Amino acid sequence: MATRDLDVTILRETVARLIVEANYNIPADILDALRVAAAREESPLGRRTLEQLVRNYEMAAVERVPVCQDSGVAVVFLEMGQDVHWVGGSLHDAIHSGIREGTKSGYLRRSVTGDPTRRLKMAWEPADPKGRPYDVGVVHTEIVPGSGVRLTVASKGFGAENMSAMRMLVPADGVPGIIDVVVETVERAGANACPPIIIGVGVGGTFEASALLAKKAALRELTIRNARPDLAELESTILDRVNALGIGPQGLGGRVTALAVNIEVLPTHIAGLPVAVNLGCHSTRRMRIDRS
Numbered sequence: 001m002a003t004r005d006l007d008v009t010i011l012r013e014t015v016a017r018l019i020v021e022a023n024y025n026i027p028a029d030i031l032d033a034l035r036v037a038a039a040r041e042e043s044p045l046g047r048r049t050l051e052q053l054v055r056n057y058e059m060a061a062v063e064r065v066p067v068c069q070d071s072g073v074a075v076v077f078l079e080m081g082q083d084v085h086w087v088g089g090s091l092h093d094a095i096h097s098g099i100r101e102g103t104k105s106g107y108l109r110r111s112v113t114g115d116p117t118r119r120l121k122m123a124w125e126p127a128d129p130k131g132r133p134y135d136v137g138v139v140h141t142e143i144v145p146g147s148g149v150r151l152t153v154a155s156k157g158f159g160a161e162n163m164s165a166m167r168m169l170v171p172a173d174g175v176p177g178i179i180d181v182v183v184e185t186v187e188r189a190g191a192n193a194c195p196p197i198i199i200g201v202g203v204g205g206t207f208e209a210s211a212l213l214a215k216k217a218a219l220r221e222l223t224i225r226n227a228r229p230d231l232a233e234l235e236s237t238i239l240d241r242v243n244a245l246g247i248g249p250q251g252l253g254g255r256v257t258a259l260a261v262n263i264e265v266l267p268t269h270i271a272g273l274p275v276a277v278n279l280g281c282h283s284t285r286r287m288r289i290d291r292s
């Protein structure tokens with residue numbers, strides 16, 4: 001098959017647009033889950049909190065303002081067909097320029113610091129001494145079959161990100177060990193993760209692969225359960241365990257601590273069992289577009 005030329009300008013503009021839309025509009029599946037949660041929460045304070053969250057998100061969409069003051073770190077997943085050929089400039093620079101433009105045009109908080117040691121102040125300077133823009137987000141690219149492109153733009157709030165965790169278990173820990181890691185992570189997070197949360201769990205692979213898998217799991221639509229019946233059942237079991245902790249909406253007590261547990265798995269070494277838990281807050285923002 002012939003290669004398909006795609007201009008990075010379109011990519012830059014699309015990233016800029018999606019970062020704004022993601023910050024103004026909570027995904028419909030999450031908003032629906034919050035409405036359902038408000039109807040079934042037993043705690044009066046928890047119920048009121050959920051109702052206020054729903055109202056907040058409805059107003060943000062109508063008035064076109066960010067859903068939360070923490071516009072987070074932009075995380076971009078670009079799945080591109082192996083027959084795609086990007087033209088018109090640097091793919092890397094186009095994505096980061098798009099994040100930069102969207103952050104500015106959408107009046108989003110510049111939550112990213114270019115230097116994690118905080119010694120240098122650089123991320124939002126126009127360009128480095130060589131004229132290239134500084135990175136202002138996290139980008140993952142993946143080559144897939146075909147000539148299509150799938151772009152996912154998420155804004156990751158750090159209340160929840162800070163409380164995420166990774167453990168290298170041993171095979172003997174088994175499924176009970178996986179459950180314990182998730183439940184302990186949520187218990188330790190408490191109110192800091194801005195519950196009700198979405199729990200992404202990556203099991204298997206290697207150290208870094210499980211963390212990436214957990215991030216993808218946290219961004220999976222809540223209406224989708226794992227296709228493997230035993231893993232779908234495990235998602236449900238862990239959700240029940242987590243919601244029995246009593247942390248509740250915003251940590252004020254109640255039955256709804258999490259909206260969903262999403263598990264993804266990868267093959268791993270016979271001597272290991274990596275488990276990563278990526279927490280997403282109630283302001284989990286994601287937008288996807290497919291271009292086939």
Ligand code: SF4
Binds near residue numbers: 161
């Ligand atoms: S973790 Fe989420 S809800 Fe909490 S402050 Fe950050 S973006 Fe907002």
